[in-house]
Amino acid sequence: MTPWSRRTARLDDLTHHLGLALGGRPGAGLARRLMLPVSRDTLLRLVRRRGAPAFTPPRAVGIDDWAWKRSHRYGTLVCDLERQRTIRLLPDREPATARAWVEEQP
Known part of the structure; x- marks a missing residue:
């Protein structure tokens, strides 16, 4: 922060986290x-x-299917089990789609 800033470093950090979390x-x-x-x-x-x-x-990935629209369209949810965060939403629940996505990841 500069000497002429209108926010303290602590307030700037808080507003940054608010923006990351909520938009x-x-x-x-x-x-x-x-x-x-x-x-x-x-x-x-x-x-x-x-x-x-x-x-x-x-290090630990979970894969599950979920409904875009019940009984009509399903997708696949890939999440990080340690951080409990969604990594990717795949467009269908075919095993080939999930396998292709996992193979292209580092």
């Missing part, structure tokens, strides 16, 4: 409830400036 409009709404005057454009600008955290490859 522009929802993040600005929560910030308003927390009495932090910040606009949605500012949240998005902070996220773009700092970037996202570096991607670390998962």
